[in-house]
Amino acid sequence: MYERKIIPNLNCGLDLIGEVLYGKWKIRLLWFIHIGHKRPSELQRKIPDASRRVLNIQLKELEEHGLVTRKIYPVVPPKVEYSLTEFGETVIPVIAALGQWGDEHQERLREVILKQTVSSDLDVPLII
Amino acid sequence: MYERKIIPNLNCGLDLIGEVLYGKWKIRLLWFIHIGHKRPSELQRKIPDASRRVLNIQLKELEEHGLVTRKIYPVVPPKVEYSLTEFGETVIPVIAALGQWGDEHQERLREVILKQTVSSDLDVPLII
DNA sequence: TCATATAGGGATAAATTTATCCCCTATTGT
DNA sequence: ACAATAGGGGATAAATTTATCCCTATATGA
DSSP, X not given: OOOOSSOOOOOSHHHHHHXXXXXXXXXXXXXXXXXXXXXXXXXXXXXXXSOHHHHHHHHHHHHHTTSEEEEEEOOSXXXXXXXXXXXXXXXXXXXXXXXXXXXXTHHHHHHHHHHHHHHHHTTSOOOO | OOOOSSOOOOOSHHHHHHHHHOSTTHHHHHHHHHTTOOSHHHHHHHSTTSOHXXXXXXXXXXXXXXXXXXXXXXXXXXXXXXXXXXXXXXXHHHHHHHHHHHHHTHHHHHHHHHHHHHHHHTTSOOOO
């Protein structure tokens, strides 16, 4: 694994939650596991934009942080199932709150977010 | 500014909120502005681990996304004040929820987070 | 015999984000 | 004349995170 050169701050609750939830796909992983998609292959299908590799890595970190558990079935082909721990369950309402805010303001958010990207695309002359 | 090469997903609320809240210091900036630290120099004192430069950049993004406004007073030396917009205020409860979860579970979080760093430090022989 | 499904990891490249360093403006006080 | 204050920005380096590519293993079905 990558070894940090800059030590993180762990002063307040925001620092702490950041340490376990940062990572492009972690919140989605927690959410999909929460709603019942437990196997790695399912999760990969649900999050097709992430590579297999990165999902594995982020799942492992979630496991190390005690938010999910990994159960291995000794069968061939191999079968693995992730579940939220009790601790992991406690963060679900917070994730729900994040998603809800995003949903409630989606029109406005899409507008302001696209304004950035689009305005730079306007360097290309518009054909009317 | 840096021009993205990978276009972001904006499918769900989680994607959308991620676009505006990601950034190492953004949540803290919003929080400190919320509780009344409005001037850049104050914010820099409150977040000493961030460089001036990065705070400016992230404040600008928050402004572009409509979460904060920037008021310039035409005096010398210059005076600037940031405030949350109405829209920005709506995200405060979400940030509060994040911080609260982190605070509630801080012991456990500190433990699992430090386990990573510390266990690699144990390559160095312990002197008892 | 060969492709498929399942889960995973090493090595390395690319993308992205943060950090550093140095420079600019104009007034006030020493 | 010069430092201090307050806010800001360009260029570039460093840190960090993601993505790509390729390889392992085993049983099943065509």
